[in-house]
Amino acid sequence: MKLLRYGPHGEERPGLLDAHGTIRDLTGVVADIDGAALAPASLARLAAINPATLPAVDGAVRIGACVARPVNFICIGLNYADHAAETGSPIPKEPIVFLKSLGAYSGPYDDVLIPRGSVKTDWEVELGVIIGTTARYVPEAAAMDHVAGYCVVNDVSERAFQLERGATWDKGKGCDTFGPVGPWMVTRDEVADPQNLAMYCDIDGVRMQDGSTRTMIFNVRQIVSYVSHFITLHPGDIIATGTPPGVGMGKKPEPVFLRPGQTMTLGVAGLGEQRQAVRAA
Template structure:
């Protein structure tokens, strides 16, 4: 299934796509795409519905972030060896973990706001993993059973804030609008192998990232298991799994975002995002 949230920011309602790509409302079925609604039992209940029996939503309605109530937004750094090389960093022996503030979450087609003082805002297309049930000390062999679904993430970064201002990466990763999610939460049954997905990003119509999850250093199952050794993962938690090469930081010379540019990005089977960059006011 392709699940989504639609409506004005802060007042989104749950929905799903039907076979014709029309949005159908789940407002009277679940409260939101959050918490227990992401469990296997809930998703099976939704899957049993006839989408044509659900109210149709106007196609022009804004699409919001594909999951609500995110408690933790975990990110994995340098998880593609070729991206580590373009960043001038070594491939890590264990996953590099950092968090992104949940206040950075935005809709897949919302404007991206370049923060005040930014000179090095950058793009990163990534596979997002949404947890569906409580996970603690999970084995790698069982890890994918804890996934509700997958989505597209643009893990935007302000490189000067991230790298040059000392301390941790989080302040360069957490600016408002720096975590577009969606358009859809695609349930795990529709993703045969999360390690065989193409992902790409275009800047102003030029393809700058074009990779595959095959080249991850640490795969999705390993990441879920690894994280669960250090903290409980809860329904709605998001794991952003790293980016392939082609980010602005790695270009010669480096290339960073300015207001008025268009990013378009997607992952096989998970949909496409598009954002326009605007200046903070």
């Protein structure tokens, strides 16, 4: 099942994508694609609905972030062995955890703004994990029970802000529009193996990232368990699980960064595709 939110900024409505690619309106069935809607009983109820009985939505409508604004937007850094290698970084012994500002949270087709003073804005296609039930001190064996589904995340990053302006990454990760999410959430039952998903990112039609979740250092089960020992995970929270190689800062012989007027197109197998125009803030 593919769940999404559509409509103008701040006025998004709940919907699902049927097998023919038509958006179906869930207004009146659930209030939003939020924590309550992602509970196991709620997802079972939604899965039992015949999509053809729901009103069709104009396909030209804006698609928003696939879940309502979360309590936590969590990211895992340097979680792909081949990405760590391209940046010259050692393999982490434990997951690197940081929080992305909720001000960055945006839709999959919304413009991405290069912040003022930026010289090194970069792209990162990532597998997003969406939490369905509260997770606190969860053992690895039970971690997947707390996952509602998966989505595409673009962890847009300003590398100079991230790496050259002090010891924390947050300044380079939390700028407005730096967290496109969606276009939809695919429920966990439809993703046979989250550790075997192809992923890509193109800039102006040129393939920059061409990777797979197979090269994750810490898998989804380990990440959910690990994070839950430090941060309580709430229904609707999102964990972006790291990026494969091909980011701009890792390009040889010289790094390559985003410029106004460019377009990012990125996706994860079975989870849909994002597309963002890049412009100056």
